[in-house]
Amino acid sequence: MVESNIDYSKEILRQNERILFLLLVLIIITVLFLFVILPRSEKKDFTLFMDDISETREIGKLNKIVRRVDSLFLDIEYPSIGCDEIDRKINNIVQNKIDLVENNYSKKENNYYYFLKYEIYVGDGNIASLILNDRVDNIDLKNVENKKEIYYFSLDKRDSINVNDIFNEEFEEKKKELGINSDSFYIKKDKIIYGDKEIELNEVKDYVKIDVSNSKDYANDTPSKVSTVVNKEYTVNQDVVMYDSDSINRNIIKTITRGTIIKVHSNINNGFSMVFYEDGIGYVVTSNLVEVTKDNVVINTDRVTMYVIENTSVRLYPDKKSDKIGDLKYGDTVTKNGEIGDWIRIDYNGIDGYIKKGSVSSKKTEKNPVEIDVIRREEIDSSKPMVAITFDDGPNNTSTVKILDTLEKYNVKATFFDLGKLMLKYPDVVKREAKLGEVGTHTYNHLNLNQLSEEQLQEELNLSINAYKQVLGVEPKLLRPPYGNANGLVKSYITSMAIINWNVDSLDWKYRNKELILKEIDKYGDLNGKIILMHSIHPATAEAFEELVPKLLDMGYQLVTISEMAKYRNYTLETGTVFYQFK
Numbered sequence: 260m261v262e263s264n265i266d267y268s269k270e271i272l273r274q275n276e277r278i279l280f281l282l283l284v285l286i287i288i289t290v291l292f293l294f295v296i297l298p299r300s301e302k303k304d305f306t307l308f309m310d311d312i313s314e315t316r317e318i319g320k321l322n323k324i325v326r327r328v329d330s331l332f333l334d335i336e337y338p339s340i341g342c343d344e345i346d347r348k349i350n351n352i353v354q355n356k357i358d359l360v361e362n363n364y365s366k367k368e369n370n371y372y373y374f375l376k377y378e379i380y381v382g383d384g385n386i387a388s389l390i391l392n393d394r395v396d397n398i399d400l401k402n403v404e405n406k407k408e409i410y411y412f413s414l415d416k417r418d419s420i421n422v423n424d425i426f427n428e429e430f431e432e433k434k435k436e437l438g439i440n441s442d443s444f445y446i447k448k449d450k451i452i453y454g455d456k457e458i459e460l461n462e463v464k465d466y467v468k469i470d471v472s473n474s475k476d477y478a479n480d481t482p483s484k485v486s487t488v489v490n491k492e493y494t495v496n497q498d499v500v501m502y503d504s505d506s507i508n509r510n511i512i513k514t515i516t517r518g519t520i521i522k523v524h525s526n527i528n529n530g531f532s533m534v535f536y537e538d539g540i541g542y543v544v545t546s547n548l549v550e551v552t553k554d555n556v557v558i559n560t561d562r563v564t565m566y567v568i569e570n571t572s573v574r575l576y577p578d579k580k581s582d583k584i585g586d587l588k589y590g591d592t593v594t595k596n597g598e599i600g601d602w603i604r605i606d607y608n609g610i611d612g613y614i615k616k617g618s619v620s621s622k623k624t625e626k627n628p629v630e631i632d633v634i635r636r637e638e639i640d641s642s643k644p645m646v647a648i649t650f651d652d653g654p655n656n657t658s659t660v661k662i663l664d665t666l667e668k669y670n671v672k673a674t675f676f677d678l679g680k681l682m683l684k685y686p687d688v689v690k691r692e693a694k695l696g697e698v699g700t701h702t703y704n705h706l707n708l709n710q711l712s713e714e715q716l717q718e719e720l721n722l723s724i725n726a727y728k729q730v731l732g733v734e735p736k737l738l739r740p741p742y743g744n745a746n747g748l749v750k751s752y753i754t755s756m757a758i759i760n761w762n763v764d765s766l767d768w769k770y771r772n773k774e775l776i777l778k779e780i781d782k783y784g785d786l787n788g789k790i791i792l793m794h795s796i797h798p799a800t801a802e803a804f805e806e807l808v809p810k811l812l813d814m815g816y817q818l819v820t821i822s823e824m825a826k827y828r829n830y831t832l833e834t835g836t837v838f839y840q841f842k
């Protein structure tokens with residue numbers, strides 16, 4: 260009994276041992292799997308991509324990024340070659356370049372274009388040479404920066420390598436002898452290629468560290484793509500589609516209507532041309548491009564009367580260098596019978612003449628009175644000096660509020676030229692501005708109105724008026740154009756508001772410093788009848804205003820709104836005129 264009991268316990272012990280042993284084996288397998296088998300299986304064999312190969316792209320698949328970041332348009336091409344480790348490195352290189360160029364060019368006043376193009380070659384020893392060509396162009400198609408960099412990768416090591424991994428130290432000396440004076444060479448099959456020089460790897464085999472006998476031939480017979488830079492304006496002979504790359508299998512970005520002038524960057528020998536358009540870069544079929552001549556004018560079937568809004572010359576062809584056949588003066592009317600790009604075709608003494616688009620408007624500039632109800636203030640004496648302070652670019656809920664507090668404290672008035680989009684964001688601040696002073700519009704988006712087409716101009720004005728109306732319930736009567744820009748076309752389109760500019764610029768937007776702002780205004784001396792420009796969105800402006808108000812009051816100035824000053828000084832506010840002061 261006892262013995263069998265012992266046997267029994269032994270049996271249990273043995274079973275426990277077995278379970279323990281099995282557990283141990285399981286743990287070992289898990290560990291092996293996690294640390295040995297898994298990492299190995301991750302490093303699976305790769306197959307090179309051969310999707311977009313050509314004579315200059317021996318391996319890989321094309322990746323394309325076309326996008327816009329504020330003033331910068333990017334057109335980036337780089338390869339994936341099918342080896343994850345190397346592709347990650349290429350991605351990093353490209354991403355660093357994008358970051359750098361975005362930092363440098365996305366906040367510019369003019370548009371910039373960034374191109375990144377590549378070539379990739381495979382050489383003996385399974386070395387891939389990646390050549391990245393960087394270019395930054397500005398809007399005038401003037402080359403501003405051009406860079407070429409070469410990166411080497413070992414397909415065997417699945418890693419980036421440098422020149423020292425390919426050649427030994429003595430190669431530096433040999434390079435001089437061969438006339439290679441930089442590291443800007445690449446290896447293609449059995450040759451080192453440097454500029455237009457070619458050197459057989461065999462010739463320098465004593466200096467080569469890699470095993471060149473272990474080589475795969477990646478050569479192919481795809482014809483090469485060559486592009487010729489054109490940098491010229493063309494138009495299109497019919498409505499044509501624009502692609503995001505030079506192939507009809509790519510995405511269509513937009514349609515270009517017949518007669519539109521487009522800037523052609525280059526012709527590619529595959530039948531495509533690369534062109535610039537307002538949002539970036541696109542590709543059109545070259546055979547659709549035609550030179551700008553009077554033969555490709557888009558004919559308007561209905562003849563439209565247009566008003567000349569600034570003096571202009573009439574040309575024989577849509578080209579400012581062609582013969583001048585006459586002059587038109589402000590106030591003349593013309594009959595438009597066609598248009599091409601920036602030009603309008605008109606009837607001129609029985610023949611076709613061409614004038615620049617911005618010189619005529621389909622609206623006539625009218626000088627109609629702009630009526631504003633001005634409630635007389637007891638305390639204002641129209642015979643005494645007065646000044647109108649105006650605040651642009653707001654409102655916000657910090658500096659603007661502080662400025663309003665100052666107005667309230669001293670019981671004085673000012674005029675706010677607000678942006679439509681901010682009026683909708685801070686309607687309560689706007690209502691307080693209207694209560695303590697006067698509100699005009701500074702447009703909706705703060706665009707340079709001089710640069711807009713008639714359609715865009717109308718759209719921007721509609722947005723401005725609608726935003727104003729939504730917040731204040733009435734339409735605006737005063738407009739301050741962004742940058743003070745209002746050319747003839749702009750004036751013809753502003754049909755219900757007086758345009759108010761300024762003759763004292765506080766430069767607050769530039770200084771952002773209380774003392775400097777006050778000093779700047781001081782420079783103007785007598786401020787009677789003057790309009791001061793300030794901006795309600797800067798803290799320093801609000802601080803300066805807090806000191807400026809008691810100072811001006813001490814000097815005997817009355818602080819009034821634009822409409823008050825116009826009334827007290829017997830001006831009739833009207834459309835079609837830009838007011839700078841009320842003397």
Ligand code: ZN
Nearest residue numbers: 651652741742
């Ligand atoms: Zn502004």
